[in-house]
Amino acid sequence: MAPQWAELDPELDAIFHDDEPDGPELPRKKVPTGDVYEAARAGDVERLRFWLELGVNVNARDAWDSVALYYACLAGHLDAALMLLECGAICSENTFDGDRCHYAALNLRVRKLLKAFEARPPPLAPLPRSLRELFLKSSANLSYLEGSSTEDDSTVPRIKTSRLEAVEDESDGLGPDVTFSVAGRVMKAHRAILAARSPYFKRKFETDWRNRKQFRFESRKLTFSALFSLLHYFYTDRLDVAVDDMEDLVRVCKVCQCLLLKKALEKEIAHQKFANYKSLRGVDDSQKRFILQGSSLSWEEQLPAALRRLFRLCLANSSKEGVLRPENGSEDAGNLSRNSVQDENGYMAEEMKQERRTTSLEASSVGDEKLEFEEDHADVIILVDGQKFRCHRFILASRSEYFQARFARMSETQKACCTSRHGGFGVLPVLEEHDLTANAFEKLLEYIYTDYVEDIDPDEAEEMFDAASRYLLFPLKRAVVDVLLPQLETTPPAELCRWLLLADMYGVTKLREHCLDAMALNFELFASTPEFRQMLKALPPPSGDSELRTTAPSAPGEEGQGGNQGNLLDDLREKWLAIEGEELDKRDESARYFDGRLAQLVEMAVAEEEEFSTTEVASENKREP
Known part of the structure; x- marks a missing residue:
């Protein structure tokens, strides 16, 4: 899915327009065949946008262990760095990639931009974001993640004192159904998620752990923070672990049979041994973090x-x-x-x-x-x-x-x-x-x-659009359109008119924009079809002069949920003028021609309808004895 480019907020706008000197900057150049690293280093934002819209992993490293954001910061390309940060590039200090970007920044503006994004975690897709909220609904999980847990055994919740809390979490049937205790600390999860992500948990829940809901681990080799980081990764597809806990997490991954994640961690551990952190900043190792996006691994390992x-x-x-x-x-x-009689614990x-x-x-x-x-x-x-x-x-x-x-x-x-x-x-x-x-x-x-x-x-598309509205899953409309659009490339104009009305009725912005673009580029071809003329007859006329409009044209790419979009013919008019006005450089004249052409087509549609009605009446009279 293509990234949604955000407008600059006031904080970032001040960075781009403050009075600080820009400092030296490498000259920009075009790299029409370059990869994302070359585009970032050259400051070619168009090429960079091309790669980001294709879904490239912005935190992937090249052969020199550098990310694209590092090259943009090194060359001082502020707009390229902003584009990468908006798409989830990691810039947090106390991480390897974040520290390199901070210290390699060419000028003060780039450093301020990194600081502005430092507290913003990489964005999560809708699925992991929903599951993360579910994971943190457990008070035990939330308290640890917020840092409210303590090492004092007298205040840490234990399995024996957490039964009431477990009942509260499971009262609606949506809370976690398994509880783990490591060194006296408690974390909770859903067995379906753990079994789906780990062959070890899947096997255990089908055999030894079938009838159990609470588990206590006494091994000193297993740390609470390492296991918690892994469970959090299972829900969010994003690993955020302290550097000190990485070796413990490798052992946990080995037991849980998360082999690709284990391999990535081992590579990072080897890299950390050669990273001279202490010479860069006097921070103890417990504050250093390693962040890994699930998209860095193979598709089969992702959520x-x-x-x-x-x-x-x-x-x-x-x-x-x-x-x-x-x-x-x-x-x-x-x-x-x-x-099918159940026992007191709800099991078979x-x-x-x-x-x-x-x-x-x-x-x-x-x-x-x-x-x-x-x-x-x-x-x-x-x-x-x-x-x-x-x-x-x-x-x-x-x-x-x-x-x-x-x-x-x-x-x-x-x-x-x-x-x-x-x-x-x-x-x-x-x-x-x-x-x-x-x-x-x-x-x-x-x-x-x-x-x-x-x-x-x-x-099935219309039924899916209706289901998306009924079940309050509005992003489902876009997911359906992403699969549907390649099939509509060869759709005849008459059929595309039906899709436009359908998209406008259900507020499917991407499909609506596709149909309007096709009609604006091939206006005369559509005008020659009776379906298009009948559609014009059924739609409200365009308001013409922008000062007299009651509805503004829809912004391209704006997500709608139905009922909040502009007049269809107003939007078609704007798209047609954007094409013809550039060629003729006579926007007013083109607008008058378009409005006159629409009125002519509507008159043709009325005449065709009257002719059809007359023909039907004549046919009925002939059939009567």
């Missing part, structure tokens, strides 16, 4: 990929459960009903657990068939158009205010037995959603779990 695997597993289990559930009144149904009865283990061993097929018998830790079933979807309440509620309110009102009467002979998933609450097809809801869940949709049928 969206992990949750996508979890989502696919839930779909497979839902399909298996729906197929294998016996009919009511059958002998198997009676057996399942007897076996021993008979059902034993049946599940036996059935899992019998699943000897290879490939995706094995996934159908794996534990997915789902805690709710949503019924849509007769199809079951196993989901996780905490993920849905953290991503959508609609689901958050729906789960808060969920009552005990909505619980139903949803066990299956092969799955053995126990009793889960059931919610039913109406006025939505199963395919559209599956795409909705795909976005909730992964922040994107992999593919979309154009015939």
Whole structure:
């Protein structure tokens, strides 16, 4: 997704327009074939913008262990440095990359710019941002992250004194369901997230830790801060760890089988040994940090990929459960009903657990068939158009205010037995959603779990736009359009008129801009189609003179949520004038021509409609005896 360029706030504007001398600056040059490092070093902001819009990792290092921001600061290119910082480049002091940028800055303005961004963490995508808020809803996690934890054992919450707190966190069914204690300190998490991100946790939750919710680790080799940094990384896809804790974290990653993260940490540790920090600043090692973005690792190790695997597993289990559930009144149904008794901790009865283990061993097929018998830790079933979807309440509620309110009102009467002979998933609450097809809801869940949709049928787009508004997931509209736009490149003008009306109705800004751009560039081609003329007839006319307008043209790239966009024909007029006015240098004359042409096309549309009505009446008269 292309970055959204932010306007300068007053603090940054003062940096660009203060009275400080600029100092020396390398001459700018164009690098039409250069990479992001060459563009930053040359100050070629257009080339730099090209790479950033492609999604390049701004914190990646080149062969000389330097990031793009370092080169921009070294050369004193203020606008290039600002562009990199807006896209999440790390500039915090007490980090290796941040210290290099601060000390390599060519002039005072660049140093002030780095200081302005120093307290701003790299921006998180919507999915990790939502999960981070969920992770920090636990008071134990939040208190440690804010630095309120203490080394005094008498004041640190322990497992034995934290049962009430655990009940409070889990009262709505959305809080953490596992609690860890390391050296007396407590942290909490969701087993579904841990199992999705670590093969070690996945195996443990399916075997030794199946019936447990609280875990105490006594090993002196395991530090609380290292494990907390890893769990925080699982939720946010951003690792922020003290340099002192990196070696401990490497051991934790080895146990948790996070091998690529372990390799990145080992490389950084080797680099730290040769980094002369103490000669740069007299700061003790405990204050030095290492920050790693998940995008630096392979796609399979990132948060969206992990949750996508979890989502696919839930779909497979839902399909298996729906197929294998016996009919009511059958002998198997009676057996399942007897076996689905829960114990006092809310887990399956021993008979059902034993049946599940036996059935899992019998699943000897290879490939995706094995996934159908794996534990997915789902805690709710949503019924849509007769199809079951196993989901996780905490993920849905953290991503959508609609689901958050729906789960808060969920009552005990909505619980139903949803066990299956092969799955053995126990009793889960059931919610039913109406006025939505199963395919559209599956795409909705795909976005909730992964922040994107992999593919979309154009015939499903309107239903997806409606679902995005209904479930308060407005960014879903843009995710659908990102997949849809390549399919619309060869769309005929008549069809594009329908897409424009659809985009305007649902406030899909990117699709609206695409259609308007196509119409402005090929105005006469569209004018020759009856669909375009009929569309003009149905739309409010343009207001013409900007002083008489009641609605201003929409700003390009501005996200809308429907109902707050400008007049369609006003926007089309502005885009057409931007093209024709530059060529003719006669904007007023071009504007009068455009308004006259629109009026002519509307008259043609009215005449065509009257002619069509006359033809229909004549045909009806001929058919009468």
